[in-house]
Amino acid sequence: MAKYIFQRLVYMFITLFIIATASFFLMKQLPGSPFKAEEKLSAAQLEILYEKYNLNDPLPIQYLNYLGNLFQGDLGVSFQMNNQPVTEILMSRIPVSAHLGIQAMIIGTIIGMLLGVVAALYSNSVIDYASNIISVIGISIPSFIFAGLLQYYLGVELGILPVAFWGSFAHTIMPTIALAIFPLAISARFVRTELIEVLGSDYIVTARAKGVSNATLMFKHGLRNALIPLVTVMGPMAVSLMTGTLVIEQIFAVPGIGEQFVTSIMTDDFPIIMGTTLFFAFFFILIILVIDILYGIIDPRIRIAGGKD
Amino acid sequence: MAKDNLDRDLFVPAKQDDEGSEKIQRPSLSYWQDAWIRLRKNKGAIFGMIVLFIIFIMAIIGPFFNEKGINDQDLGLSKLPPRVQGLEDVRWLGLDGTKSDTFEASSVEAAKERLRQRYTQRDDEFMTYDVKSDKDGSAEVTGYFHIYEAKGLQDQYYWFGTDTLGRDLFTRTWYGTRISLYIAFLAAAIDMVIGVAYGGISAYYGGRVDDVMQRIIEILVGIPNLVVVILMIMILDPGIISITIALTITGWIGMARIVRGQVLKLKNQEFVLASRTLGSSNTRILSKHLIPNTLGMIIVNTMFTIPSAIFFEAFLSFIGLGLQSPQASLGTLINDGFKALQINPYIMIFPAIVISLIMIAFNILADGLRDALDPKMRE
Numbered sequence: 001m002a003k004y005i006f007q008r009l010v011y012m013f014i015t016l017f018i019i020a021t022a023s024f025f026l027m028k029q030l031p032g033s034p035f036k037a038e039e040k041l042s043a044a045q046l047e048i049l050y051e052k053y054n055l056n057d058p059l060p061i062q063y064l065n066y067l068g069n070l071f072q073g074d075l076g077v078s079f080q081m082n083n084q085p086v087t088e089i090l091m092s093r094i095p096v097s098a099h100l101g102i103q104a105m106i107i108g109t110i111i112g113m114l115l116g117v118v119a120a121l122y123s124n125s126v127i128d129y130a131s132n133i134i135s136v137i138g139i140s141i142p143s144f145i146f147a148g149l150l151q152y153y154l155g156v157e158l159g160i161l162p163v164a165f166w167g168s169f170a171h172t173i174m175p176t177i178a179l180a181i182f183p184l185a186i187s188a189r190f191v192r193t194e195l196i197e198v199l200g201s202d203y204i205v206t207a208r209a210k211g212v213s214n215a216t217l218m219f220k221h222g223l224r225n226a227l228i229p230l231v232t233v234m235g236p237m238a239v240s241l242m243t244g245t246l247v248i249e250q251i252f253a254v255p256g257i258g259e260q261f262v263t264s265i266m267t268d269d270f271p272i273i274m275g276t277t278l279f280f281a282f283f284f285i286l287i288i289l290v291i292d293i294l295y296g297i298i299d300p301r302i303r304i305a306g307g308k309d
Numbered sequence: 310m311a312k313d314n315l316d317r318d319l320f321v322p323a324k325q326d327d328e329g330s331e332k333i334q335r336p337s338l339s340y341w342q343d344a345w346i347r348l349r350k351n352k353g354a355i356f357g358m359i360v361l362f363i364i365f366i367m368a369i370i371g372p373f374f375n376e377k378g379i380n381d382q383d384l385g386l387s388k389l390p391p392r393v394q395g396l397e398d399v400r401w402l403g404l405d406g407t408k409s410d411t412f413e414a415s416s417v418e419a420a421k422e423r424l425r426q427r428y429t430q431r432d433d434e435f436m437t438y439d440v441k442s443d444k445d446g447s448a449e450v451t452g453y454f455h456i457y458e459a460k461g462l463q464d465q466y467y468w469f470g471t472d473t474l475g476r477d478l479f480t481r482t483w484y485g486t487r488i489s490l491y492i493a494f495l496a497a498a499i500d501m502v503i504g505v506a507y508g509g510i511s512a513y514y515g516g517r518v519d520d521v522m523q524r525i526i527e528i529l530v531g532i533p534n535l536v537v538v539i540l541m542i543m544i545l546d547p548g549i550i551s552i553t554i555a556l557t558i559t560g561w562i563g564m565a566r567i568v569r570g571q572v573l574k575l576k577n578q579e580f581v582l583a584s585r586t587l588g589s590s591n592t593r594i595l596s597k598h599l600i601p602n603t604l605g606m607i608i609v610n611t612m613f614t615i616p617s618a619i620f621f622e623a624f625l626s627f628i629g630l631g632l633q634s635p636q637a638s639l640g641t642l643i644n645d646g647f648k649a650l651q652i653n654p655y656i657m658i659f660p661a662i663v664i665s666l667i668m669i670a671f672n673i674l675a676d677g678l679r680d681a682l683d684p685k686m687r688e
Contacts, residue, residue: 015531
């Protein structure tokens with residue numbers, strides 16, 4: 001196990017290195033300059049600014065500087081936002097996105113699981129069909145359409161929730177719902193399929209024959225085994241949350257990392273774009289790693305033996 | 310006892326029909342015939358197929374239904390609500406070509422006055438009213454502003470209305486659908502060509518080749534689609550080409566892994582061995598034996614990739630990193646509509662419905678295909 005994790009960490013490092021390199025060189029190809037908005041600057045003033053930010057150095061030197069700084073956790077300073085260090089900006093924005101993401105993930109998975117359990121218990125009933133339709137709709141309809149409809153009906157027409165911005169718990173409700181739809185739908189569907197299969201298996205019949213109560217049967221024997229595959233869909237869920245934050249934060253004007261990222265792309269703020277890209281990649285790889293390790297822990301049958309897959 | 314009343318002569322020994330018992334009752338079906346029968350029984354999948362077929366046809370012929378072009382702007386015709394022939398009297402559908410709003414005021418007349426102000430009308434020539442409630446001191450009136458008549462467009466019909474620049478949304482929606490369908494075909498092609506070839510070669514040749522190819526995948530799989538797409542979009546201009554390239558780089562990895570797993574399982578089975586003993590070339594074994602036996606899984610996986618690719622394009626266009634105005638994609642149309650959602654919700658509704666239908670149809674068709682192509686489901 002230790003060897004396996006070490007091996008994975010090495011790959012993780014290579015991937016991050018490649019992304020860092022690629023994003024650096026691609027970013028250098030970008031048209032425009034971070035100072036293009038300042039029209040009043042003369043050529044000489046521009047030169048001073050370029051010199052100050054080491055933008056006149058040859059590319060390889062810039063690259064090495066960048067990698068060196070990266071190792072020290074220094075992602076540079078923002079070109080657009082009063083020289084604020086990128087790390088600082090990210091740190092101030094990550095908690096907001098994390099708050100939203102975790103809230104959405106927990107609510108979505110719990111409701112989805114309940115829906116899945118009910119659907120499996122009453123399979124081929126009206127409840128099952130309804131839960132099926134909910135999960136197909138939840139997986140199919142893009143989150144930004146949900147967000148738009150929520151904002152229009154709950155925020156504008158009914159006026160019961162704040163339309164946008166961040167502050168109180170009420171502000172988090174609509175973005176959370178919009179983000180939670182996908183995890184809800186996907187976990188409902190997975191739990192249903194797995195639970196139906198598990199409930200038909202021999203050890204459940206044995207347990208029932210021994211006189212185990214329905215509730216114990218369901219939660220101790222059934223659900224626990226049905227949850228294993230749910231770990232595998234955590235990957236797609238994490239991706240959906242990542243893309244979700246970009247749109248949802250934009251729509252609800254939530255000061256999170258996704259909203260910052262989109263703004264930075266529009267304003268050519270290289271250091272922030274690079275920093276966020278690396279952060280997203282890091283987050284994604286970490287999730288994949290955690291899923292693989294969790295998978296081994298939860299299900300002893302697939303525990304990785306001797307570090308070989 | 311009743312038994313005693315039965316005469317022995319009443320009984321005739323049953324004739325054993327040797328031939329009949331050996332007869333094959335069920336018609337012999339190939340894998341694909343069997344899958345098709347199961348798919349046909351699945352109402353959802355059939356519904357999905359029909360919806361996709363209609364949308365596909367509409368994407369081809371829809372833009373030619375009227376003479377308005379995709380970029381014909383006329384600010385004088387901006388924000389016209391949808392109006393469809395024959396549905397003008399069915400008010401609740403919202404396709405009657407009127408704008409409506411509801412106001413509460415102290416009296417019916419005061420509410421009407423506010424409605425006239427809302428639509429900058431001096432008199433009631435183009436207004437009709439619907440008094441919801443009229444009690445002492447408070448009245449609720451819904452007013453309908455007949456904007457087509459007011460603009461002298463009695464014989465004009467914009468089925469989906471017009472956007473803020475006066476462009477016909479019907480034409481633009483179907484143009485946008487073309488983009489989504491292009492993305493669908495692209496994603497499918499990338500999966501089928503690159504993914505299948507990569508996975509197949511990696512598993513079949515094994516050894517050093519497999520090692521190198523798997524290491525490459527292991528590195529690529531850690532790179533989120535989103536990051537690659539955004540990096541690509543930044544050096545190229547945002548648009549269909551950068552989305553195409555980005556999908557080509559990242560779109561095939563899941564498929565390559567699935568095909569590799571399947572081929573690894575199949576390549577040591579007897580029928581492959583037999584074929585090799587008979588002198589088949591590697592290419593022949595791969596293309597005639599291994600890939601066809603993996604085809605069910607390939608199709609199912611492709612069907613699940615398509616909606617996520619369509620979503621990805623729409624999502625990028627929505628946040629402004631995909632197609633750019635004046636090009637139309639369902640994502641940009643929804644974004645345009647989103648900006649006007651409070652006053653003119655219909656601008657967003659139609660493209661939103663179309664993309665939702667496409668996504669739902671692909672998803673339930675994929676579900677149906679997964680069940681149909683699974684041999685375990687055979688009765």
